[in-house]
Amino acid sequence: MPAPRAFSPATTRLFVQRFSATRRGARLARLLAGLQLVEWGHPRGADDHDTVTIVVAELAANAVLHGRVPGRDFALLLRYDAGRGVIRIEVSDTHRARPALVVPASDEDHGRGLILVDALATRWGVHDRVGPGKTVWAECALSKGAGKPAYGQAAR
Secondary structure (H helix, E strand, O other), X not given: XXXXXXXXXXXXXXXXXXXXXXXXXXXXXXXXXXXXXXXXXXXXXOXXXXXXHHHHHHHHHHHHHOOOOOOOOEEEEEEEEXXXXXXXXXXXXXXXXXXXXXXXXXXXXXXXXHHHHHHHOOEEEEEEOXXXXXXXXXXXXXXXXXXXXXXXXXXX
């Protein structure tokens, strides 16, 4: 007779949402990602919260500015893997063009989003998705001891 297995709670949590490919949609993606991080125990103002929300903001802005196809939304997926201490951010849009990390001239007022993502994320990349378009993803390592639910909130 096999030995009984000990119960192991799931250590991966997901947040998935579609947004309109507008500046308002990108802003809402950033705000909802921030709220989800608070629910997962990463309070506003903490380094982990700020890092992830900046990466979400930059990837969502790129989806709206460079990946927009009229009439199509973009999608945000956050995957919190407490066991690995990583939050994976995925932003999918329907445009075929892939982002490239380039250093803009010092007098240009745009083009630094992926430089921020590259600096803040432990790794990032792009892959094809089912259907048209691509998914740009980034993984952010979390601080040790982070991820405890806020007072009065249960882990989800």
